[in-house]
Every structure is written in structure tokens, then in C-alpha cells.
Amino acid sequence: MLDPVLVTADLWSSPLDRMSASVTVIDDATLRAGAVQHLGDVANEIPNLTWTGGTSRPRYFQIRGIGENSQYEGETPDSAVRFLVDDLDFTGLGGIGSTFDVQQVEVLRGPQAGAFGANAAGGVIRLVTHAPTPFWTGFVHGSVGSDDLRTGGFALGGPLDAGRPDQLMMRLAVEQSKSDGFRHNVFLNRDTNARDEFTARLRLTYNPNPLWRWDTAVVWADLNNGFDEFALDNNGRFTYSDQPGRDVQRSLAGSVRGTFSGWPDVRLTTITNAVRTRSIYSYDDDWTSASYASFSDDRRLRNVFNQELRLDSAVAKGALGWIDRWTLGAFFARLDETSHYTDTSAYEISGLDTRYRADNTALFGQIAHDFTSQTRVIVGLRVEGIDLRGGGVKTKFDPIAGTSAPPIALNPRFDVTMFGGKLTIEHDLSPRAVVFASVTRGYKAGGINVDARIDPTADPLTYGTETLWNYEAGWRGHSVDQRLRGELTVFYLDRHATQVRDSAGFGGSYRFFTDNGQRAHVTGAEATATYRMTAMWSVRGTLALMDSELEPFVLSNGNAGGGRRLANTPAYGFTVGAHYGASRGVFGDVDLLGRASQYDSNDQDQQRRAYHLVNASVGYVWRDWTFTVWAKNLFDERYEKRVFFFGNEDPDYIETRYEDRADPRQVGATATYRF
Secondary structure: OOOOOEEOOOOOOEEHHHOOOOEEEEEHHHHHHOOOOEHHHOHHHOOOEEEEOOOOOOOEEEEOOEOOOOOOOOOOOOOOEEEEEOOEEOOOOHHHOEOOOEEEEEEEEOOOOOOOHHHHOOEEEEEEEOOOOOOOEEEEEEEEEOOOEEEEEEEEEEEOOOOOOOOEEEEEEEEEEEEOOOOEEOOOOEOOOOEEEEEEEEEEEEEEEOOEEEEEEEEEEEEEEEEOOOOOOOOOOEEOOOOOEEEEEEEEEEEEEEEEOOOOOEEEEEEEEEEEEEEEEEEEOOOOOOOOOOEEEEEEEEEEEEEEEEEEEOOOOOOEOOEOEEEEEEEEEEEEEEEEEEEEOOOOEEEEEEEEEEEEEEEEEEEEEEOOOOEEEEEEEEEEEEEEEEEEEEEEEEOOOOEEOOOEEEOOEEEEEEEEEEEEEEEEEEOOEEEEEEEEEEEEOOEEOOOOOOOOOOOOOEEOOEEEEEEEEEEEEEOOOOOEEEEEEEEEEEEEOOEEEEEEEEOOEEEEEEEEOOOEEEEEEEEEEEEEOOOOEEEEEEEEEEEEEEOOEEOOOOOEEOOEOOOOOOOEEEEEEEEEOOOOEEEEEEEEEEEOOEEOOOOOOOEEOOEEEEEEEEEEEEOOEEEEEEEEOOOOOOOEEEEEEEOOOOOOOOOEEEEEEOOOOEEEEEEEEEO
């Protein structure tokens, strides 16, 4: 029998088998069996989830083609895929996605208009870590592997008061990981793309009395990685930069969730979280020691604060007359970000300072009504206002003459009120299967362009809100003995006033802005199945399909595009895997996964190539010990995680395709002791 799975990322937590939405859950057993270290290690296995390289770890995610693929200097931090670690909001900061001591990874596809609003037009990714327990438990693990991988960590949790073990509980997880980053700098003769990552999480659960429950979390992450991945010859293994860059993220975050159940018919929930992140993203502009010798350095400080208050009916049936279940809530979020960017050469030092503040205020609600014991309707609605203020200052200094050009400043502002919602019909075919159909109106809020290098007479200072209509129908169920589980969802996504990120320039000199195009459409399907054939053998598979169109458009500055597929919508993706083993003795896993080619952005026509990968592991469980030998990209498939098309080689700067190769084959071994 397969263990039941609870999905927590939706507004109402539900067993996976009863979810009336397109959802993927990767559980703890799957994460451990494949020696997964980061969300990026399993992202390619999740139907219609894509991610963009150009960073040391996957940071920018897209779901069904919706989501940003970068945040270069001058680009704003708005995002269309919500990224959560428990209750902590790391949207746009996916580099923190370590899967160490993670219980499960949840991905909700499609606009989550009722629960999350503007930052979840594409969907939601949530990492759920292991919760504190009233008994002591934990583990210690270590890994070594090719690319000089060295990883070690421990997790420990249990009661802090032995006399009342359920009252105050804790769990602490700490991990350190280092590796060389799969690149070697020939010019400097050292590994300038190395990874050095430290993560610590502390969770506390406090039950002072039967009426209150408090859950708190604190996270500290120090990702001190190099960034030196590109070369003019696209060789994928060696670089030639004389000024290698860095990709650094240091985050301190905390959350408090309180639940009060002292009223007879209503439960109160308050969720507060704050995240403070300092980051550095720098790189050698020319990727060599013998060209125009320019170095880009972008330093950001981001502060995020979220507060949610929610009232939920205490029962799921007959809560308020015709309404069987209900939720009413309010939400406020503030995102403050400042950045300081310099582009330094022997002849010029260009600067760009930006500031960005977004205030989001929302009211939301959801109700459910049972027409019969088998058929019900769920209606959700969200009204959200956003107020954006920001600006940018462009500077230029001539170090030879010792003179500065007059600074140029922009101070755009934008505000809008939006509404979205979802209507879902569910029907139980049997106690083991449910079918559903839904219509969702989502939105991506309009915004501001703060890059002071743009031409305000042609490039837009603001852009409008994008509206999305998502239509879904699906089936989900399991067999009588729960050995077989599966789901199938088909969808049609209709986007109006599609937001398009654009850029202009060459070499290391660019300007960035967002504008609105025309309509875009995505039609697709997502399917997942798992079958336990015997007590020792099980097989699994996923299938993702997308057919998309970005209608031709002309931006306000005259730049044209469209007339082809949307970026980040590969025509197909699949996973086929098998698992052997039980709780003791020998075990093994093998997965074949593939993706079709895909465009990387909507403003250029280069595509990443299709690929097929094999990941495998074999191990042995002896008493409290687990030993695993694993291989990622076993046959060393060459494929890209980012492609660009621009001129970066003097003297003529002819537009050329440049590739950022994804990780090659890596093999390693992991030992874990559990107690």
C-alpha cells in the first residue's frame, strides 16, 4: 500500500487523492533515494515546470510558461511563481531551495488567484520541512562525489519538556555543502565557479493550552558561490575569464503561525513572516582576458514582510446554512529592494542605483457547498490592490579624465486594483476517484521600469496588468488496495496583454524593461501514475504536454516579436522510473526523463535543445544505516540551462548564440545514520 499524502500549499489542505487541481508532490522517500540536494535536481521531473539558468543554482521558475527568467540590473523583483519554504516567502530567490530535511516538495500548477494572488499567476512551489515531534528523532548524513563534492549535515528534533512532550517541541537542521561547480578557469588555473552553501533551519511548536497552537521557524542561509560559466566558444567545461564573478545569497528569515480554536464554529489563523536577503551577482562581461575587459557587479538588499489573518469554519459540512465550509481572510505584503550596480572598465565606470517598493493589500474568501454526498462546488474570490513606487539613477564616470556625466533619474509609480477567483465543480466517481472542472481568473499585476538607462521617449516607464483565464478538467484516483495511483489534468490558458521582458544593447551594455504584448495561449496536459507491482517493485511515470502561441506584437518602442511558441513551454516532458527495495536490505532507483526543445525568452528566437537524462542510485539499508551510490546525468548528456543571442566578441560584436551548459555527469556516495 502506498502511503497517503497531504497537500498543504493550497488554501485548504487536502489529501492528494482528493485534490481538485493539478498538483505534483515529491515525497521524502523519493528525495532520499535519488540523493537529491536541491530543488533543481528534481525540477525536470515535475510536469510543465521549467527553470532558467544563468545562476549558480536554479533561481527562476516557470509553470506552464508563466514566470520570470532573470533579474539583471534594472529588472524589478516581481515574480509570477510563488516560492515558499514552509510559511517563508522566498519568491524570486529559488537558490535557497535545499531539500535537506525536507518532507515533501509541492507544486500547484495554474493561477492561484484566491489563495495567493499576484505572485502566483503561474502557480506555487512549496518546500515542506519536517515538523517537530513529541519524541526524539533525527539523522546525520555525509556525501562525497565527483566535482569534489563534500556535503555534511544533521537534523535533530524532539520535546524540550520531557514531562509534557506535546507542549514544546523543536527541530534543528544544519547542512554544509561544497563542490567545484563543474567549470575550470584555464586563464587563472582554478575553479572559479565553485559552490559553498550553508543552510540552518530551526522549527518550534508550542501548545500552551488546548486552544492555541504556535509554530515558528527561523532560517539562515549563506550561499557563497562563484559564477563563471560562459565562454565564447561554448565548450561547456572551461572558462577564460580574468575577472570571475560571484553568485551570493545571504538570507535571514523568520515566521510565526498561530492557530486559535477556542470559538465553537470558527478557527482563527495568523501567519507572519519576514525575509531579509543580501545578494551579489557579478560576472566578467567579455568572458576573456583579452577583450574589452569589463566587469559587472550587482548588489541587492531585499526585505519582505507578509501578514495574513484568516477565519475558517471549524467544520467541513453545515458550517453556515447553504455554505458547508468557508474561509475569509486579509493579507498585506511589503517588498522593499534596493540595488547598486557598477560596470567597470579601464575607460568608464557606469553605475545604476535602483529602489523598488511594492505594497500588496488583499481580501480573499472561499466557500464550498455539497449538492449531494458526491458532488460539490467551491468558489473562491480575491480582491487585491498593489501600490508600486521606485526609481533609478544612472551615473557615468571617466577614470582617465576624472570627470562624471550628469546623473539621469527616473521615478515611475503605478497602482492598480485587481480581482480574481476560481470556480470548481468536484464529483466523486467512487470513494477512490474524483473528477473536477474549474475556471480561474488570475492576474499578473502591472508595474514599473526602474532602469534609468532606458529611453523614456520610447521605452515604457510602466506596463499594464496581464489577465489570465485558466480552464481545467481532471481525474484523480487510486485502486482499492492503493497500489495504483494516478491523475490526469487537461487545461487551456488564455493570456491577455501578455507581459514581455525586453532588453537592448550589446557586449556588457544593456538596458532592461517590461511591456505588454498581445494575447498568448497554452493548451496542455499533465499526468502522473505510480504502481506498486509487488512488495519490492514499483514503477512511476509522468507526462507533460504543451502547445502554445504568442501572438505577434509590437512594443511601445517599436520592438516586435511573437508569432511563435511562448518561451518556457516545451512541447513534451516525461519521466519513467522504477524502484526496487523495502525498508531493509538492497534498494535501487532508475529514472529516464526527457524534455523537448524550448525558447528561453520571448524577445529572441534561440531554443534550448531537447534532451534525455538518466539518473540512478543503488544502496543498502542496514539497521539504522543507509548507504547509497548515485549518479546524476549518468550518460553525460550535453544540454543547456540557458541560451543567449547577442554580440559579445570584438571587434564587430556579431550576434552569436551563447550557451550555458547544464550540469554534466556526477557520481557520488551518501551515508546516513538515523535515530
